[in-house]
Amino acid sequence: MKEICVIGAGTMGNGIAHCFAQNKLNVILIDSSIENLEKAKENINTNLDRMIKKGIISTNEKINTLNRISFKNSLDNAIKNVDLVIEAVTESIQIKREIFSKVDKICNSETIFATNTSSISIKEISKSTSRSEKFIGMHFMNPVPLMKLVEVIQSPLTNKNTTNQIIELSKQLNKIPVLVNDAPGFVANRILLPMINESILTLEEEVSGVKEIDTVMILGMSHPMGPLQLADFIGLDVCLSILEVLYTGFQNAKYKPSNLLIEMVKNGELGVKTKKGFYNYNNGIKNKTVAERFN
Ligand SMILES: NC(=O)c1ccc[n+]([C@@H]2O[C@H](COP(=O)([O-])OP(=O)(O)OC[C@H]3O[C@@H](n4cnc5c(N)ncnc54)[C@H](O)[C@@H]3O)[C@@H](O)[C@H]2O)c1
The missing domain is CATH 3.40.50.720 (NAD(P)-binding Rossmann-like Domain)
Structure with a gap:
């Protein structure tokens, strides 16, 4: 080619x-x-x-x-x-x-x-x-x-x-x-997105804060980046679209997108590309945004 x-x-x-x-x-x-x-x-x-x-x-x-x-x-x-x-x-x-x-x-x-x-x-x-x-x-x-x-x-x-x-x-x-x-979410996102959605639910249910949830997955599971920050990098609109495809495709409640994810996408908090998601990305500095509501 x-x-x-x-x-x-x-x-x-x-x-x-x-x-x-x-x-x-x-x-x-x-x-x-x-x-x-x-x-x-x-x-x-x-x-x-x-x-x-x-x-x-x-x-x-x-x-x-x-x-x-x-x-x-x-x-x-x-x-x-x-x-x-x-x-x-x-x-x-x-x-x-x-x-x-x-x-x-x-x-x-x-x-x-x-x-x-x-x-x-x-x-x-x-x-x-x-x-x-x-x-x-x-x-x-x-x-x-x-x-x-x-x-x-x-x-x-x-x-x-x-x-x-x-x-x-x-x-x-x-x-x-x-x-x-060919199956909804293929392999990568069928496995990844339920984990990201679960971490957003964990935040929504006030089990812990943004930094804490990411730290648990980085230090406890050796993930190079926490799931909430990863969601910011993927784009929260993209995460929501993928979950909707999984939810409709498998007709299974375990893929239902969390309310917090839906709310953030509605508010235009899409992650890195809008400089605001679970973290703030203004001038390259990450600050808590949604985290503040829950901590
Ligand atoms: N973001 C990720 O981490 C990631 C990873 C793998 C795959 N994907 C997939 O890649 C695709 C793109 O995702 P993204 O994150 O780059 O999205 P994005 O929102 O960053 O970019 C999409 C681009 O498409 C353009 N566009 C929309 N409609 C168009 C049209 N009719 N003609 C020409 N351009 C048009 C928009 O102007 C925008 O620049 C999606 O299918 C997504 O699921 C995303």
């Missing part, structure tokens, strides 16, 4: 674009919001600078990586001949289906389609296209340039050739692909 298109330049999309470009693929990064495209440009720049400081890449590699990414705010013929389209927009089946149905009409029949969805059925999204056999889940982890795992999700309609190509491509990106089947 030589050229790919990433649709959605938010938390995940900018990391995916960075990662492919750093590994010598040309990338067209598309977002409907010009503001988010600008933010993505800034983030990629800052993250590459951080890599230079740590001695991971040279200044030349940074320049070459940036030169391989072009930024666009609409879907058009520029993506006709890309080898792969990866979608990383908002976690909504309607939005994803709408985008893929448009892209299906633009791209040539050889282009493989991948979605970075955290939880939604790959098969159901693929039905909005004429190429379910070339449609697959490529679930990257945040932050994409650093995290090794790619959950590769094959639907019952995905063909073996597509799966093999995506596994090989993941290895080319220096990632470790793990192949899983």
Whole structure:
């Protein structure tokens, strides 16, 4: 593969674009919001600078990586001949289906389609296209340039050739692909999100405070980061959408999103991306926010 298109330049999309470009693929990064495209440009720049400081890449590699990414705010013929389209927009089946149905009409029949969805059925999204056999889940982890795992999700309609190509491509990106089947939340989020939801319930029921809950999981379970802070990094809106997919998909009360999570999303407290979640992220300083209500 030589050229790919990433649709959605938010938390995940900018990391995916960075990662492919750093590994010598040309990338067209598309977002409907010009503001988010600008933010993505800034983030990629800052993250590459951080890599230079740590001695991971040279200044030349940074320049070459940036030169391989072009930024666009609409879907058009520029993506006709890309080898792969990866979608990383908002976690909504309607939005994803709408985008893929448009892209299906633009791209040539050889282009493989991948979605970075955290939880939604790959098969159901693929039905909005004429190429379910070339449609697959490529679930990257945040932050994409650093995290090794790619959950590769094959639907019952995905063909073996597509799966093999995506596994090989993941290895080319220096990632470790793990192949899983299509089920709500796949493996990663089916296990992770109930834990995050339970930690929010523990806070809501005033069993303990934000810092305390995170400390228990860091020191007691050797987690590198507490579940509440991790939720802030994932985005509380994304956490809520995933829980809703699990709750509807399995029809089981254990996946019911906590009231506090719903309330915070309504208030626009989405975590790092809005600088306010379980912690405050203004000027890089973490302070308690919701914690204060409960401590
Ligand atoms: N945040 C995480 O940690 C994480 C991890 C793995 C997978 N994911 C999945 O990745 C996807 C993106 O999540 P995110 O956290 O990057 O979200 P985000 O909210 O940070 O970014 C979504 C981007 O999509 C853009 N967008 C929305 N509708 C669009 C459209 N019609 N056309 C073009 N662009 C559009 C928005 O402007 C925004 O920039 C979701 O499916 C999410 O479940 C998220």
